Amino acid sequence: MTGLNERLNAAPVVPLIGDSDADRAVATARALGQGGLSVIEVVLRSEGALEGMSAIIERGGDLIVGAGTVLTLDQAKQVRDAGAQFIVSPGLVDEIAEYCLAENIPFFPGTMTAGEVQRACALGLRDVKFFPASLAGGVPMLKALGSVFREMRFMPTGGVSAANLPDFLALPHVMACGGSWLTPKDAVETSNFAEVTRLAAEAVDIAKGVRG
Numbered sequence: 001m002t003g004l005n006e007r008l009n010a011a012p013v014v015p016l017i018g019d020s021d022a023d024r025a026v027a028t029a030r031a032l033g034q035g036g037l038s039v040i041e042v043v044l045r046s047e048g049a050l051e052g053m054s055a056i057i058e059r060g061g062d063l064i065v066g067a068g069t070v071l072t073l074d075q076a077k078q079v080r081d082a083g084a085q086f087i088v089s090p091g092l093v094d095e096i097a098e099y100c101l102a103e104n105i106p107f108f109p110g111t112m113t114a115g116e117v118q119r120a121c122a123l124g125l126r127d128v129k130f131f132p133a134s135l136a137g138g139v140p141m142l143k144a145l146g147s148v149f150r151e152m153r154f155m156p157t158g159g160v161s162a163a164n165l166p167d168f169l170a171l172p173h174v175m176a177c178g179g180s181w182l183t184p185k186d187a188v189e190t191s192n193f194a195e196v197t198r199l200a201a202e203a204v205d206i207a208k209g210v211r212g
């Protein structure tokens with residue numbers, strides 16, 4: 001298995017899975033993998049999400065699976081114990097950052113202001129989520145943050161779609177874009193996994209078009 005950075009360099013897109021049904025979450029993850037996206041974030045926003053994440057880790061194939069919407073240190077420990085390979089939060093909580101740094105687990109806290117990015121940097125983090133990307137100022141804001149925080153890399157998430165993906169990926173300090181547009185609720189709930197694969201492949205093509 002290649003590492004997170006290598007995979008994101010090859011295909012800089014992180015799809016979100018938010019399904020409460022473990023079997024459907026596994027099928028969705030496999031469909032994403034078939035489309036060329038092998039770094040997947042499972043968001044902890046439903047009862048069955050943790051079980052879904054474990055099922056993907058166990059049965060999803062050659063994927064790197066992380067946990068998103070991690071709000072507390074206890075949750076961070078729980079997802080780490082369940083095998084999450086990276087952790088994403090909507091905001092920056094110092095104790096989660098310190099735990100992840102100590103455990104050597106990649107952590108992407110949500111940031112949307114210069115102060116938050118600076119705090120993340122001071123804690124020792126170099127990679128952050130930019131959230132909610134479109135509402136927080138989109139590409140122009142990210143350009144401004146990137147010009148100041150030259151050591152930081154950003155993962156814009158929130159309002160990213162196939163339409164604006166090229167603009168975000170054109171910024172050199174964007175390590176990857178995250179989003180749920182790759183796993184539309186209607187496609188997942190009707191088990192239309194071919195559509196999930198199509199969307200993943202489309203994102204891979206867009207990324208290749210921008211980054212070569």
Ligand code: 3PG
Nearest residue numbers: 157158159160179180181
């Ligand atoms: C997140 O959890 O990062 C966002 O809710 C995802 O936003 P999106 O649904 O607009 O992709």
